[in-house]
Amino acid sequence: MSPTKAKATTSKSAKASAKTAEKKAAKAAAKTAAKTADKTAAKTADKTAAKTADKKAAKTSARTPAKAPGVKYKPERLLTLLLAPTVSEKATQIADQHSQVVFRVMQDATKPEVKAAVELLFKVDVEAVRIANVKGKAKRFGAYSGRRRHWKKAYVSLKPGQEINFAQEG
Secondary structure, three states: OOHHHHHHHHHHHHHHHHHHHHHHHHHHHHHHHHHHHHHHHHHHHHHHHHHHHHHHHHHHHHHOOOOOOOOOOOHHHHHHHEEEEOOOHHHHHHHHHHOEEEEEEOOOOOHHHHHHHHHHHHOOOEEEEEEEEEOOOEEEEOOEEEEOOOEEEEEEEEOOOOOOOOOOOO
16 A cells, blocks of 8 residues: 555544544534523423412402402302293292292302302292203294203202292382
8 A cells, every 4th residue: 555545544534533523522512502401491481480370379369359258159140140030830830839949040050159149139048959951942933943042940949938929019
């Protein structure tokens, strides 16, 4: 082998080893940069999460007024919960036989809310509440078919000796 060829091969291998060393150094630098970026990102994420939790707690405490002890529901909601008493043959028969009253109530009403509303409005003791979802009737007008609204009714059982009279004067 001639001396010029030997120089050429050593310089090629030196160049190749230098390139691989540069690549390894770049990879190592990228890894350390990624690790430090992850750590700082995690720290900032923890800080922002804590700040947002504090803000949410402050907003909810500012929005909801303090309730008196023992009061579960807002009186404004209870006053709008009962829509109307249901007057029908079935409702009258149930009232006579089982001392129950039937009301049409809001769609999102719950049993405890209905109980609290009846006790607040009519000053009676409620024993139990049963709720039924009534499906609206399907109606047609010529070729057009539609449906009446679904609604909810509540059967309110009164304790013995209690009575609600809707025909009161005054």
